[in-house]
Amino acid sequence: MNASVLAAPASQATRLSGGLGSFRADAGQLTVELPLPAIEGAADLGALMSLAGGAGAVDGVVLWFRYAAIYRVLDIRLRTVADVTEFGRVCDPYAQVSASFGVVANVGAFAADSFLDRAVACIERIPATGLLMRDGLLSPAAFARAVLETSLVEDPDVLAVIDAELSYRLRGMGGLSVSRVSKTAHAVVAEFDPDAARAARAAAKAGKRVVLAPLTFELSELTVTASAEDNALSVEIINALIAGVCARDPRTKDQRRSDAVTARIHGTAFTCRCESDECEAELSDGAVAARCASIVLHVVCRRETLNGDADTPAYLDGFGPISAEHVRDVAERDDTVVRDLDLNALAEATHQASAPHRPTATCDAAVRGLFGQCTTPGCDRPAWKCDLDHVVEFNHTEPAAGGATCPCNLNPKCRHHHLIKTHCEGWVDEQFTDAAGVVWTEITTPEGITVRQQALNNWLLPEIGQMACRHGAPVEPGEADPADEPRRPETRLAAKHRYRRQMRSANRRVREAREAASDAYWGEPSF
Incomplete structure (x- = not known):
């Protein structure tokens, strides 16, 4: 029988045993033994893999009940206060519940507020989607992305429709990774609430910026916030540039990208670091331009959306769903080529x-x-x-x-x-x-x-x-x-x-x- 053993200081001698393992504490040492079943066949391997891979579903079930509990506390606090505004903006019932949770959970004010926000979203704003977490279908991280994607929807009637449609799609689609949940929620919001999609896009345009943040004593991070298609093209251009170094270049791919971006911004040449007389790098302007000419960013949309007859969202490869207004703007760019996808040709x-x-x-x-x-x-x-x-x-x-x-x-x-x-x-x-x-x-x-x-x-x-x-x-x-x-x-x-x-x-x-x-x-x- 295999076991994992952890030794740590303990103040008293005791022994506990259970289905998952045995816990023995002696004077001065705590020993935790987690026995694993003998491996006899594929069925045992499958059981172990199911246990390891299904932990996210269990976490989601527990988290739903935690959200329901704190929401109940908030609801009781709100119903027992005649005038919510009498405490002022700092000490209203919402702030009090958040503060209490922070003390009990040993977390800061921001983490406590975020937890309470997600609890309200789970029980009040998108309850049908929240039930997917209770039923073990959504992980906490996937649900958090669904909350984020629906956060700009203000009309309660529209939000109810979005919640119903989103939960319906997610419940039947299987494979609910964080990425798939985020993209599905984005598509539903873009389809059923174009106003929220436009508001999100306007906020994104207003949020374009360049931020410099220190990381270590020697390194800092430069973050560029831009449209999805512009950033995607920028990454592909940088990849095309670094593809020209020879095989002997000692840098990692991320290091090459960093050096290439810095060189482009500073207007200096990006060079190979192999220091070999037989360097085979292809970093001339012509070679880089030839590689950049092959960059294609794919967007799939309905013809009626492009014509303005419908507002069905489109799909941007590498990003996810984008609004109808967004894809029409992309189609009007000078560097965009529009090609029809004739599905009737598949019959031939x-x-x-x-x-x-x-x-x-x-x-x-x-x-x-x-x-x-x-x-x-x-x-x-x-x-x-x-x-x-x-x-x-x-x-x-x-x-x-x-x-x-x-x-x-x-x-x-x-x-x-x-x-x-x-x-x-x-x-x-x-x-x-x-x-x-x-x-x-x-x-x-x-x-x-x-x-x-x-x-x-x-x-x-x-x-x-x-x-x-x-x-x-x-x-x-x-x-x-x-x-x-x-x-x-x-x-x-x-x-x-x-x-x-x-x-x-x-x-x-x-x-x-x-x-x-x-x-x-x-x-x-x-x-």
């Missing part, structure tokens, strides 16, 4: 005629726009910085026996997670479209834990999930070959792909059985 071809493994430009853009970011839960790498992965592996030897190059079988994965899926044992992913046309992805870890989530931008491109694919089910290797020839023994890669096909089939049967049971439970009432 989804892959290049000369390379069945490669999607067409329309298919590529549609898939990246639909998912918005890496489809591995918890990863928010922008879609246009990801690889496009065939969920069911493409068979280069016999394409008819492999996964199709089609939106139903393609999704973006960052290079790290793409390599993990491709080369590590036990990882199985799946992609399917439900009866409502919603596109889902599933990932099963080597411990046997399956996490399912919706495509992030189903709300923006619902047509993709409603398209009928023309390709058939993949055939077994060899069946598509008309020649009756002897076959080679199965390779290791082929065996891995066969294992994944079997796991996907098993996961699909479990999912269908679960959905059938859910439909039976939530079916027509008996009266």
